[in-house]
Amino acid sequence: MVLSFTERGIYCPAGDFYVDPWKPVPRALITHGHADHARPGHGAYLCTHGAAPVMRHRLGDIRLDTIAYAETRQIGSARVSFHPAGHVPGSAQIRIEVGGEVWVVSGDYKTTPDGLSEAFEPVRCHSFISECTFGLPVFTWEPQDIVINQINQWWAANASAGITTMLGAYSLGKAQRLLAAIDPSIGPILTHGAVEATNAVLRGQGYALPETVPVMPDTDHKAYPGALVLAPPSALGSAWARKFGPQSTGFASGWMRLRGVRRRRAGDRGFVISDHADWPGLLDAIRTTEAENIYVTHGYTDIFARYLRETGYNAQIVATDYTGEVLDPAPDEDGA
């Protein structure tokens, strides 16, 4: 086995390293900077150049080595390379080759371009480790420009009605993807501290984001008529959010595809936009790897694995500690 599944994480004996481990290990290869994949406490880290600034920002002073996409590195008897996963800026699938056998750990991924992240590239392999956060046929995404149009129209209507637009989105990745795509001429854009922190990191890397106004304790909430406020989902409905006065609340998440979840969140609007692959995206990705063995991790694993088996793959479920896009984020889960 090129990789084995241990209680610390996904392990490569040939190179003596782990991929996205959830318990402290001497050497960790990291697909991307979200909290459930990049955890503190490892001896040494390796990630892409693009993922490194967020990793340093989140994890502080760590021993971190970086690598370019598609660059090959020999670790022990394993040949390792990183390839765009399209999930968030800098995110990667990790290709591991040992004695001619190729495995790919996809981390989290989406197959459609989002205008900010490096676009997903299928990597041929024998065994593919796939997430399936949205591994049910009810999850299909509309093209990004349609959803962005919905957000722009909602924001413009709120602005002309004199109410503030409150948009909840993950502060790492989703928020910046939305920022890069929405129409900044509609009004000022205010940001929650968690969102602005990632903005600063990504701007420092050269990603183009429109001008934003960070919300500070002394910010005059009335001074920005027609504003859009971008915040982590858990901040909406809080005392922090109420200071903005009359408002319309929206959430941007793949879960918004489900009416029950939209109603539970009690927001006014739900925008179906995810950094994870939808059902056709998952099946496409798996097909284009030409892999025979599929290991499914977080998501609707038992259903997805059964479907893959019925359609001719050798599919197995692997229990991991990854969470993917969280259905009902509590305040401490926003980083996923």
Added chain:
Amino acid sequence: MKEFAALFTRIDQTTKTSIKINALSDYLQFAPKEDRLWCIALFTGRRPRRAVTTTQLREWAAEAAGIPLWLLEESYPVVGDLAETIALILPPNGQYTNHGLSHWINELRDLHDVENEARMPRILAAWDQLAPTERFLFNKLITGGFRIGISQKLMTRALARALDRDEAEMAHRLMGNWSPETTTWDALIEAEDPATDLSRPYPFYLAYQLDDAPETLGDPSDWSAEWKWDGIRGQVILRGGEHFVWSRGEELMTDRFPELARLRDFLPDGTVLDGEILAWRDGPLPFNALQKRIGRKTVPKKLLTEAPVAMAAYDLLETGGVDLRAQPYATRRAQLETLCRDLPADAPLHLPPHVTFDTWDALAQTRATARNHSSEGVMLKRRASPYLAGRKKGDWWKWKLDPLTVDAVMIYAQSGHGRRANLFTDFTFAVRDGNELVPFTKAYSGLTDAEFREISAWVRKNTLQRFGPVRQVTPHHVFEIAFEGIFESPRHKSGLALRFPRMSRWRRDKPLDEANTLDDLRALLKAYD
């Protein structure tokens, strides 16, 4: 269907009543009359006849989507709504055509008259002509149940607004046994005399729960009190030599309670009574006696002797064919007493006397004995109040006893539907019996959203075994279960059943071995059944 879908979306995207009323009012002004009528019918719980079964619908949808049926079945509990699940998996529609709401309802009606094999292509053709939200609504027409936060009250307000008419009159017109298949917009809404429909009930006046101290109601002499019965709220109508029995949910129950036919022998034509239908033998029987009668459209003879019903009347809405609702309660009650004066003891109608009191303290003491009277508290009615329509604050209050409680252990969990899909919200609870845990009730409500999220995450990590959608969990968490009554029930393993159980508190402070026992429950049963 585009306009109806837009209406639905406007309503679904807001929690604000004013926006919902505006949206409905717009539709009721501008849509064609037959579509308006169906809109009102759907949002007041009426539905078109079902032409295809949900089983067929699932099979055809899976085929159209190119997925195995089991995958649709597995997706359904995640979505929490079959109509929505199907709308979400179908491929994009091919040839969009904008037909009105009633067109699609008529299409479903016409399916009754075609051969079984011809139905599937017609449903597939419909899907192909409908946009995603319209598909969801079309499926809802088949699977039933439009619950989208539109109450009867809200519908009535929107209708009154759209037509610039009186709200109470609109509420009355929408009552009763109509359907767009048997009436028209003009007959239902515009026709001169709403009383042409003999069976049409008055809108029920509903009481609020009294949460403040009764002293806040002012002078006790302005109020009447009576026992609050635990039966089925009903309206009995005697008009044109016939009688009709309506439930509060506007279900016609005449045939379910044949005993009440005898009311025609005792009361004059042109009488309408409001009251509680109860199982009755020398006095009201506990609710579980009535339970045997609920849901039975025809009643076997044995049950008629085992659990005979009677009406405990508490208000008179019409006498001599004249609407009394504007009269003060004290006047209506006096007329009711006159009407019931000479009833024989075996008549299926009783007029329980008022609970008399001089001070609120005295009433509180009497109320504390409610369970001994097979009652769950007292009702307070302002003597000067008219009979209003719907739930209104101010004149009628229910002042219930505090519920009974036990501390119980959660042992099974199941996920909910609709906005509770994907969350574990339906639980089975057990009490201790020696070293065993004996299940005795289910409960679905009482926790906050945050608590449901927390317990759901815990259930996912602590599942011992799965039985279809049900998960057996590690016995660990103790909850306080509140309920209104306890009865013997041979159908349950524990031998007893609760009335209105719900989770009143999550007892994080209680370890498993401090949960109540089966003996504790039996003691409660002895005290209150």
